[in-house]
Amino acid sequence: MKVINFLYLFLICCILPCQAQEDSCYTKFGPLAKAGDVDSQYDLGQCYEKNGSIEKACKWYKIAANQYGEAIVAHKRLCEEKCNDIVIPKAGSRRYALLIGNEKYHEKNTGLSQLSCPVNDAKALKERLSNLGFVAIYEENLNSANMQKKLDKFKEKQHRYDVILFYFSGHGGYKVDSITGKITNYIYMTDGRGFIVDSLKLGNENQTKIIILDACRTQAKDTKGQKGFSPILLSPNTIIAYSTSPERTSIDCGKKGRNSPYIETLLEYIDKCMPIETLFKKVRIEMEKDSLNTPWESSSLSTDFYFNEP
Secondary structure (H helix, E strand, O other): OHHHHHHHHHHHHHHHHHHHHHHHHHHHHHHHHHOOOHHHHHHHHHHHHHOOOHHHHHHHHHHHHOOOHHHHHHHHHHHHHHOOOOOOOOOOOOEEEEEEEOOOOOHHHHOOOOOOOHHHHHHHHHHHHHHOOEEEEEEEOOOHHHHHHHHHHHHHOHHHOOEEEEEEEOOEEEEEOOOOOOEEEEEEOOOOOEEEHHHOOOOOOOOEEEEEEEOOOOOOOOOOOOOOOOOOOOOOOEEEEEOOOOOOOOOOOOOOOOOOHHHHHHHHHOOOOOEHHHHHHHHHHHHHHOOOOOOEEEEOOOOOOEOOOO
16 A cells, blocks of 8 residues: 555655646647747757656757757757657758848828838748748837837847848838938838937847848938938948938839739749858849939958858
8 A cells, every 4th residue: 555655655746846847848838839930849859858857858959950059059068868769950050040021101190101011021022931941030120119129129139140031021210310421221110210220239249140131221301201311330241231312212113013023022032142242233123224213232241141041
């Protein structure tokens, strides 16, 4: 009887709590992990490892490892220590992107007109980047509060990657301080509040940073209806691509009526194996042929980057 009681207590005190912890891992991270969310796959692996379920941890690390560089390291370490399977996926550059399309502006209160193509632009580029190895996050029609939350969440995980990309399609603008002459660049949220572009502060000097701004570049006279961007001070190893040249407006939708001419042209070339500077040059040449805008870039890149690696 004492033996039976001991086994019963062992089951209640040790085995069942462990199973409950494992189940709580899946309850918290499993649905999104199963749906293909790479961050959730990695978090689920961490949770299982913490609770001692090593084989399950290895499984989810491995699933995430094809896209997530940190999972490759975790999977390799754990499998070498405790698992039989030590096949590690080939690691390329680890890539992370946040894409925002804003078109439903509150025109009456903000003076910013509604647009037609930014959401389609962000969706199309997100799909293409996902095929090129990016962990790509897409958002649409953000107000200022939601924008800050999404950006903070994005930046929490950016240290895990080699390449950071930020894309915005919508209204943009810059203001000049009448006293100091200081220029401040903004991207505008749907509630009309501006988010300072220069304060994005993506990544570190060892990471490749790519910022693509599909918006106008003309100075506004007042706080409403502002358009465009002035030159932006670049951090090391950064390239900023603008859909048009200084003091020019950008085109909302192209001839097909679904995407901006800039995104239409970018998507034609982004799969080609060429350095990013050559890619943007190709886009500029094609757009000029059609008498469209003249895209510009500013760069402090110190390393080569290919969307489609050779």
